Amino acid sequence: MAILDKQDEDDDFHGHDESLRHEIDSVSQVIYRTMRDITFVMIFLNGGDDEIDVGLMGIPLGRYDSKNNRVIWTFNRSCLSMHHDHSEVAKKLTYTQLFCYCDIKLLTSSQFLGLLHQQAASIVARNPCMLDINPTILVDCCLYELFLHYDFHTASKFDWVSHDSNYWTCDAIIQGDRARDICNAFYREINWKCDASLLEDVLTECMKQLECPFLVIKDDDIYEEGPYRWISVTWRNTELLGMQTIPAMTKSFFLAFERSDHPQTLPNGFFEHSSKLGVLVLCWCAFSFASPSFLKCPRLRFLGLDHCTDKKTIGDNHTEWLCLYSLWVLDLQYTNWNEILSEEKMDLMTNVKELNIEGVMGWQYIAHLQCRLLNLQRLRIIKPTCQWETSQDVDNSFTDKASMDAIRGCAWQWREEASRRDREGRVGRSGVGRRSPPRPL
Structure with missing residues (x-):
């Protein structure tokens, strides 16, 4: 492990990407000496669709195979796939002797x-x-x-x-x-x-x-x-x-x-x-x-x-x-x-956890949130049709949302930008820019 850690530090120092890092030769030699005199089958769960020459790691397979050892591996373990054409995977293979796949259309x-x-x-x-x-x-x-x-x-x-x-x-x-x-x-x-x-x-x-x-x-x-x-x-x-x-x-x-x-x-x-x-x-x-x-x-x-x-x-x-x-x-x-986001209707939504609004009036409803939707965890408002009213104070609308973990929308970005410009002396006396943006909830 000390050798591996030292190699990782050297690679990090030189800016080497993980995919470009080479195997430790001394470790590969030990693996090879351990396995060269035995016959085995290796099962390899490959998360991608690229073939890997495990011989470079010291495992006597591929071009280092002297005892007719075999490896069985799977591709694309990271996703469930359903494709007509498997040639994209097959043409990448160099050491694989037999490529098998299931024609899912033949299954009942x-x-x-x-x-x-x-x-x-x-x-x-x-x-x-x-x-x-x-x-x-x-x-x-x-x-x-x-x-x-x-x-x-x-x-x-x-x-x-x-x-x-x-x-x-x-x-x-x-x-x-x-x-x-x-x-x-x-x-x-x-x-x-x-x-x-x-x-x-x-x-x-x-x-x-x-x-x-x-x-x-x-x-x-x-x-x-x-x-x-x-x-x-x-x-x-x-x-x-x-x-x-x-x-x-x-x-x-x-x-x-x-x-x-x-x-x-x-x-x-x-x-x-x-x-x-x-x-x-x-x-x-x-x-x-x-x-x-x-x-x-x-x-x-x-x-x-x-x-x-x-x-x-x-x-x-x-x-x-x-x-x-x-x-x-x-x-x-x-x-x-509008009616479904009225104060009267919000009072009925005691269990709402997520509210997403896109392409309609959005930020005007924020003032209704105070003391309502207490279980709200996520709020997303994007592409509103009405301009954000800069005089509107909405910070208190979220102070009672103990479960809140995400707010997404263009208005926060606007206020952060306004705050930055105000600090640089370019906003004037609007009052909005002088306040720091809301803290993440």
Whole structure:
């Protein structure tokens, strides 16, 4: 270890990148002398897709192999991949004698799920915090991300997949006091890289099986009722071809209509049986902002709205907003719904942990936060449509947020810049620049 430490210091001093560092010759010689007279098989979990000549480390394989030893290794352990073309990996190989890969299209649905169970078991095994976790939970997390990759995030043009860890908890796939830590660990492990056409073939086959938990509906698809836990709909037509209501078993529902200056209206009674709905994302939809049809969903934890508009109706029914009591995440993208961020509605959102606002009035709502949303952990406001009022003091809006760990948005950057310019004597007497920017919470 002393030799290794000294070599690391020398490399650091000379500015050598870690990838350029050479093996310690003396250590390699000891390894070679130890292993040269034995026959062995080496199993190597390679995290990348580049071949490594382990012979340079003193292991008698590759060009140093004198006893016909063998190495079995895997590629891309850092992500779950699904690709048509494996030639990009194969053409990099020099010492590999046989390159094997699985044609995933030839697998049945049960075989594909079996592979996911094996992958889940290995992820759980190498993460001590997960040893008491049922691998089936991780399989559901993998399928959920594939389900979103399949079509919805492409049709909506927004990266809803980045909310995966929120979906897993809001859908109740992951529950309990350790849910956040488990989600963070899973999120590092589950990283799909897929060819779109291959993914469509695999998931289309998967949806034919009764045990498949999700349904993806696109134009020209015929809706068939079933006990689906997750449903994604991307549609250009106003008629949902037989889908009058969301199935009672559904916990996550994603709907994206075609982009239009006049978004299509949600059917009446669409959420009538959605007592278990935990995740709801609507894109380019119209509904009554005064009395949305999903306000009676008692378990709604994630509400995402993208380019939705108010469909004013006569005689709106102002019933109790049950969905706000259970809400954990509110994500508004280019949806001017002022009422939901009013003081009255914020008083109902006692469990909200994350608030994301993009492309609408944003910073004007900050003053409403004082003594409200006490469990708020993350706040993100970007691309606001209204200019920041420099006279507005918002520091006290966050002093009561004991759980706050992240604030992101352009206004803080503006104030930091104003403070710097004021110190340099270029701001004048506005009063804003003379104050230091808010401390990180």
